[in-house]
Amino acid sequence: MTDLNPVERFIYRTLVWTWPLYGLGALYVVGPVIAWLLGGLAVLVLYLGSAVRPDLRATGPVPPVVWAWIVGMFVLLVALWVGHLDWALGLKQTIKSSIGWAKGWALLALFPLIGAVLPIRRSVLARGQCVIGLWTLLLAPILLAAPYIGLPERIFTSPLRAIGGPGPEYFSVYFFTWDPASWTPRWQFYAPWSPFAALLGVVMVLFALEERNIKWRSIGIAAGILMILASKSRMGLVGLVACTIGPRMMPLVLRGWAWQVGAGLTASLALFGPALAAAASDAVAAFKGARADSTRVREALQRIASERWQNDAYWFGHGTIQPGSHAVEYMPIGSHHTWFGLLFVKGLVGLLALLVPFVWQTLIALIDAARGPRGYLPLGVMMTLTLLSFGENIETEAYLLWPGLVVLGIHARECAGTADVQGHDNPNRSRPF
DSSP: OSSHHHHHHHHHHHHTTHEEEEEEEEOOHHHHHHHHHHHHHHHHHHHHGGGOOOSOOSSSSOOOOHHHHHHHHHHHHHHHHHHHHHHOHHHHHHHHHHHHHHHHHEEEEHHHHHHHSSSSHHHHHHHHHHHHHHHHHHHHHHHHHGTTEEEEEEEEGGGGGGOOOOGGGGGGSSSEEEETTTTOOOTTTTTSSSSHHHHHHHHHHHHHHOOOSSSHHHHHHHHOOOOOOOOHHHHHHHHHHHHHHHHHHHGGGHHHHHHHHHHHHHHHHHHHHHHHHHHHHHHHHHHHTTTTTHHHHHHHHHHHHHHHHHHTTTTTTTTOOOOOGGGGGTOBOSSOOOHHHHHHHHHHHHHHHHHHHHHHHHHHHHHHHHGGGGGGGHHHHHHHHHHHHSSSGGGGHHHHHHHHHHHHHHHHHHHTTTTOOOTTTOOOOOOOO
């Protein structure tokens, strides 16, 4: 980390200071600030071209998939405006929601743009994630002991809450939280709640697997697994297995023997299929039963959001989330699921605006992962985002997912074959894992 250009140094130091910034309740502010500052810099270096100092020059034109993210997120803004007009939500609410878009959905376009245009190396992001892991391991003893030695759940809520956001938990600092279903402690580390912390742990493991230094790699993997286990999230356990192993299985698609083995296994389903289906059904039931109350609330939210979308606002949605009833424990309608939330808030237009770049980026990662190691990390990130989208609203969590979003832009640049960064890691090299 001694030969960093100014952008890499800024990104690395921001990652290193993640835990102190969380201690100030400032992470929700820092994410959008980074996005708009570096996004503006990306536009500036594209415009100025060779007039920019050499170590900050654009690595090439904006790749097509990044343009898809930009257009898609702008369409979401238009859908937001139309929804507010349809439901007469007023100018004040429209301005407030537009600012929310700038702090949420816009980040899904800005960070890929930053990675695609600015000279940022993967290794800088990987090392930064491992340093966050070191902070996590150092703080883990007091965090894990807190509920047993009488420390409070929440330490404080930052005054930065005054700038506005999805909720006070985004500006609060916690030791742990009590699970209302089982009344046992869960840990969320630097995330606003535990399930999201688990997926951040998955992302940390994915980055750590890219780290060349075995000491830092071990630290990142250990911290990521700790976050997943301590959060007690079912989704995190699935992600730890699927998002790390899945991409590394993709090269088998191009191996003839793998297809032969697959054909043999498919044929064997005639004998073992019913038993496997029964086992899978039992596993799904056990998975849902592990947190039955949470599953019930989420399914109810999805059903209500789907019915009201179809009946009330098919094309452009309701413009904003709406309060839920006692049946869903007063959780807002349009929350806890990205896709049903989009249908409810922004209608079919909003859903397609995200779906098109999301699928496009996933296909690029799938194809590249089948060809070699370069696609492992971006495919793992897209798989994590997919898991997250089925249980959370990814736009409200982009402020912590930004290193993965930057990698998507870097990968788009690599696949487009644009000019490489001087001293950049070789993306096709063999990796330790």
